[in-house]
Amino acid sequence: MALLIIENLSVEFATSGGTFRAVDRLSLSVQSNDILAIVGESGSGKSVAMMAVMGLLPWTAKVTADKLDFNGIDLLNLSARMRKKVIGKDIAMIFQEPMSSLNPCFTVGFQLAESLRIHMGMNRSERKKRSIELLELVGIPAPEKRLSAFPHQLSGGMSQRVMIAMAISCNPKLLIADEPTTALDVTIQAQILDLLVSLQSETDMGLVLITHDMGVVAETADRVVVQYAGQKAEDQPVKKLFAEPHHPYTSALLAALPERATSRLLPSIPGVVPGQFDRPKGCLFSPRCAFATDLCRTVEPKRASADLGHALCHYPLVNGEPTKNQKVS
Amino acid sequence: MFGFLLKRFGLLIPTFLGVTLAAFSFVRILPGDPVLLMAGERGVSPERHAQLLEQFGFDRPLYVQYFDYLFSALSGDLGQSLVTKKPVWDEFFTLFPATFELSICAIIFALVIGLPIGMLAAIKRGTWFDQSLMGAALVGYSMPIFWWGLLLIILFSGTLGWTPVSGRISLLYYFPNVTGFMLVDSFLSGQKGAFSSALSHLILPTIVLGTIPLAVIARQTRSAMLEVLNEDYVRTARAKGLSAARVVGVHALRNAMIPVITTIGLQVGVLMAGAILTETIFSWPGIGKWLIDSISRRDYPSVQGGLLMIAVIIMFVNLVVDLLYGLINPRIRHKG
Numbered sequence: 001m002a003l004l005i006i007e008n009l010s011v012e013f014a015t016s017g018g019t020f021r022a023v024d025r026l027s028l029s030v031q032s033n034d035i036l037a038i039v040g041e042s043g044s045g046k047s048v049a050m051m052a053v054m055g056l057l058p059w060t061a062k063v064t065a066d067k068l069d070f071n072g073i074d075l076l077n078l079s080a081r082m083r084k085k086v087i088g089k090d091i092a093m094i095f096q097e098p099m100s101s102l103n104p105c106f107t108v109g110f111q112l113a114e115s116l117r118i119h120m121g122m123n124r125s126e127r128k129k130r131s132i133e134l135l136e137l138v139g140i141p142a143p144e145k146r147l148s149a150f151p152h153q154l155s156g157g158m159s160q161r162v163m164i165a166m167a168i169s170c171n172p173k174l175l176i177a178d179e180p181t182t183a184l185d186v187t188i189q190a191q192i193l194d195l196l197v198s199l200q201s202e203t204d205m206g207l208v209l210i211t212h213d214m215g216v217v218a219e220t221a222d223r224v225v226v227q228y229a230g231q232k233a234e235d236q237p238v239k240k241l242f243a244e245p246h247h248p249y250t251s252a253l254l255a256a257l258p259e260r261a262t263s264r265l266l267p268s269i270p271g272v273v274p275g276q277f278d279r280p281k282g283c284l285f286s287p288r289c290a291f292a293t294d295l296c297r298t299v300e301p302k303r304a305s306a307d308l309g310h311a312l313c314h315y316p317l318v319n320g321e322p323t324k325n326q327k328v329s
Numbered sequence: 330m331f332g333f334l335l336k337r338f339g340l341l342i343p344t345f346l347g348v349t350l351a352a353f354s355f356v357r358i359l360p361g362d363p364v365l366l367m368a369g370e371r372g373v374s375p376e377r378h379a380q381l382l383e384q385f386g387f388d389r390p391l392y393v394q395y396f397d398y399l400f401s402a403l404s405g406d407l408g409q410s411l412v413t414k415k416p417v418w419d420e421f422f423t424l425f426p427a428t429f430e431l432s433i434c435a436i437i438f439a440l441v442i443g444l445p446i447g448m449l450a451a452i453k454r455g456t457w458f459d460q461s462l463m464g465a466a467l468v469g470y471s472m473p474i475f476w477w478g479l480l481l482i483i484l485f486s487g488t489l490g491w492t493p494v495s496g497r498i499s500l501l502y503y504f505p506n507v508t509g510f511m512l513v514d515s516f517l518s519g520q521k522g523a524f525s526s527a528l529s530h531l532i533l534p535t536i537v538l539g540t541i542p543l544a545v546i547a548r549q550t551r552s553a554m555l556e557v558l559n560e561d562y563v564r565t566a567r568a569k570g571l572s573a574a575r576v577v578g579v580h581a582l583r584n585a586m587i588p589v590i591t592t593i594g595l596q597v598g599v600l601m602a603g604a605i606l607t608e609t610i611f612s613w614p615g616i617g618k619w620l621i622d623s624i625s626r627r628d629y630p631s632v633q634g635g636l637l638m639i640a641v642i643i644m645f646v647n648l649v650v651d652l653l654y655g656l657i658n659p660r661i662r663h664k665g
Contacts, residue, residue: 056567080573088570095561095568103562104660105583115569150659166569 002029003174003206004053007067011045011052014060020276022048022061024230032173035200035207037217037238039253040227043273046210047096049227050176054093055083071173089119092167096179098159102151108135108162109147112169119170134165138195157188161195168199174206175199181216193220214257218242226250229273229284236309246309246316248289283314291315291322333661337651344644349402352636353395356629362387363411363627385411387629398633407634412626417634421616425638426509427497428608428615432600434531435539439596443543444589447550452577454555463548470544474603478537478610485533492533495612499526538607542596549592553585560584587658594650598643 011023023045030036038046052063053075068076070091078086095101103111112134113127122130128147135143138161151159160180167175177196181189197220200207209221217224217238224241226234226249234247245251252269254260261267271288274280280287286296293314301314308316315322364373364381373381382388386397401408407417446466450459486494493499497511504518512531515523557563558581566580605617612618616635623631655661 054568056564084570084572086570088568093568095565097561100561101565103566103580103584105658106580114571118569118571152660163565166565 003032003034003071004028004030004208005067005069006049006053007065009049009052009063009065009068011048011057012062012064014062015276017276019062022230023052026227026230026232028225028232028235030174030206030208032206033200033204035197035209035220035222037209037211037221037224038227039211039214039217039224040233041212041273043229043275044227045230046212046227047178050093050178050208050210054087054091054176056093085119088115089170090172091174091176092170092172093176093178094160094163094167094180097183098163098180099151099156099183101163102154102159104151106150107147108149108151108154112147112162112166115166115169130169131165134169135162137168137199138162138165139191140165156184157192160184160188160192164192164195164199168203168205171203172205174208176208176210178210179212180209181211181213189216196220214253215259226253229279231284231312232310233285233313234309234311241309244309244317244319246304246311246318247285247313248291248317248322249285250309250311251317251320252288252290283312285313291317333655334652337648341644341648345641346399348640348644349399349637350395352633352640353398355636356624356627356632357391359624359627361627363629366627367411385629402634402637407637408630410623410631411628412623412631417631420619420631421635421638423509424614424616424619427511427613428601428604428617430510430512431531431534431538431607431613431615432597432604434535435600435603436542436593436596438535438539439542439546440593443546444550446543446547447589448554448577448582448585450547450551451554451558454551459551463551466544466547469540470548472540474537474541474606475610477540478533478607481533481537482610491529493526493530497527497530497613498523499530502526534607534611534613537610538600538603541599541603542593545592545596545599546589550585550589553588554581557581557585583657587654590650590654590657594647597646601639601643 006029007027009023009026010021012019012021026045026049028036028038038049040046048057048061051057052061053068053070055075055078057063063076065076068074070086073082073086075083075086102108109128109131112131116122116127116130120130131147132143135146140146140158140161146154146162151162154162164180175196180196181192184192193216196207196209199205209216211217221238224234224236224238225232226241226247228249234241234245234250236246241250242254245254249269252267255267256269258266269288274284274287280297282298283289283292283296283301286292289296296314299314301312304311304313304316308318311317315324317323362382363385364378364387367381379388386394389397398408405418407421409415410417410420413420446462450462453459482494485492498515502515502518502520502523504514504520504523507514507517511527512524515527554577558577560581562584563576563581566576571580601617604615605621607613608615608617609621616639620632620635620639623635
């Protein structure tokens with residue numbers, strides 16, 4: 001059974017200029033012992049979708065879904081009290097900015113022990129023992145000394161390790177990592193990713209990795225969901241996605257990877273992700289798509305079948321060439 | 330931490346010098362001189378006038394008088410009151426407990442009500458609840474103390490007859506002055522009704538004196554809280570599955586308190602200024618009322634000494650606040 005099932009999740013924000021749909025009918029599922037990468041440019045709704053799963057969105061956000069199930073629990077209609085028992089225990093999340101994600105006024109030990117007390121009911125000595133164990137697990141040297149350290153005494157990489165230790169402290173079934181390496185320098189990025197992947201394989205938890213780095217995806221993920229302007233553009237196993245992208249957006253993203261570049265100038269995708277006021281009619285990617293036709297610019301595309309990567313496109317690519325969308329699901 | 334302390338103490342020296350200079354020149358800038366005021370309507374002959382000025386030492390050049398005052402003050406001698414002939418130091422500390430008691434009650438009143446109001450308003454930001462609370466705080470902040478005091482007296486003492494109009498305790502009670510704090514002394518005396526009498530005398534002055542600090546603390550807490558609630562670590566705390574009370578009351582509050590504590594320290598100055606008005610309205614026998622009387626009598630040593638003592642107390646409180654600040658904010662503690 002899938003660990004996390006999301007069906008037609010939409011998140012809308014009421015703004016002064018009307019409602020803005022940050023996530024638009026997103027469906028995906030995560031199996032336990034699986035690494036799902038969600039890829040997309042800034043503003044494509046990756047983080048917002050996962051925050052909706054965690055229940056961390058501000059009250060101005062309106063979350064709707066046909067299904068939002070975690071391990072058989074309906075997250076959508078969960079009372080705040082029951083949610084607290086799941087969030088932070090069975091689903092944990094780490095964030096983009098490790099330095100500001102730790103509370104500057106409390107020691108590492110305090111922040112680690114907090115979840116252990118609330119979710120695991122451990123006493124003081126058990127908490128200390130487990131905290132040291134966790135810091136060791138995430139590769140922090142001299143863990144006993146670090147317990148009394150304040151966040152400002154840690155580097156970015158160290159802070160992220162502490163965040164990971166906090167997240168896995170209650171043996172979660174699902175870990176959501178929201179661009180965990182974006183704020184770190186490149187050598188540390190690789191270490192943190194390795195750590196996440198090895199923890200995932202040791203503990204059999206599901207891992208959702210939000211990123212905009214295709215390189216990260218290639219190295220770590222089992223499956224990939226490509227998000228564009230709040231919609232899912234494509235959904236494929238990682239190897240297939242890299243071998244044969246079906247959505248023109250995915251194809252363009254891959255073409256922009258330096259490793260894949262053939263010309264001297266790195267290819268880029270013209271334009272930007274549409275915002276609240278410049279949403280095109282029809283396919284949201286049509287203004288930036290090399291293959292767009294009048295149909296693309298006027299009619300919303302339907303989703304293609306699984307063998308075409310669930311691509312949200314009128315003409316999913318096959319061998320890099322647009323086809324007629326035959327099977328409509 | 331040691332370097333921080335050293336720097337903080339070093340800053341006190343110029344502040345102290347500035348305060349002595351200000352207190353010294355303030356009384357001398359006021360028109361009228363103490364001898365003429367003492368003589369009253371009978372007047373005084375020019376010879377006697379000069380003789381008295383010489384006796385008090387006011388005929389010397391100003392800088393000599395200033396350094397005399399400065400070095401005496403440094404050795405703990407604030408001089409003698411021209412009116413009562415008692416040492417200013419003694420006068421000050423006889424009256425200070427009354428002001429201290431009132432100020433402590435006022436700041437506790439302001440904190441106990443101001444902090445929760447600020448927190449609630451921040452959590453419910455933008456709602457009618459938030460807006461009415463902050464509107465009320467603005468009114469409280471803008472309210473002239475003397476007028477607010479009179480309004481309360483008219484309502485609670487006059488119309489309703491719930492509280493006494495003035496003084497620290499009913500004349501029915503007499504007991505030895507042990508600590509100078511009426512609440513403590515009346516309690517220790519064991520006399521029936523003494524404590525409640527002292528308490529009822531405190532209520533209105535406390536409210537009047539505490540209103541401005543309350544409003545400032547509430548508004549400052551709200552804005553600090555709003556800022557902190559948007560921080561990443563608050564999101565982390567919520568992602569841990571902590572209760573809303575713990576997220577706000579522990580994770581957010583600790584950070585929001587950092588600017589609030591500074592504000593509280595600054596309010597001590599406001600309290601001292603407010604005490605002068607409040608004590609006058611309620612005939613509260615504290616240093617505020619004493620200072621007003623001394624100013625109107627041009628009692629130079631009393632005014633100089635009183636102002637200096639108040640300034641030293643404010644400096645001391647702010648020092649404590651700064652140390653507290655280092656205690657609550659680890660980023661300061663580990664610097665320097």
